[in-house]
Amino acid sequence: MEWLLAGSVAAFVAAYLATRFLVRHFENRTLIPxxxxxxxAGLGSLAPFIIG
Incomplete structure (x- = not known):
């Protein structure tokens, strides 16, 4: 049970930090890349269906 709580806390912290970083990152940069x-990636995933 302790592992479940530790994993949940770790996931929350990682998601919070990633979201915070991305919000700050995209305030000054664009999403064009x-x-x-x-x-x-979308075209690459469709290629096998188009080719074969």
């Missing part, structure tokens, strides 16, 4: 990555 992420949009390009998503487009390429």
């Amino acid at each position: 992420f949009a390009i990555y998503c487009t390429l």
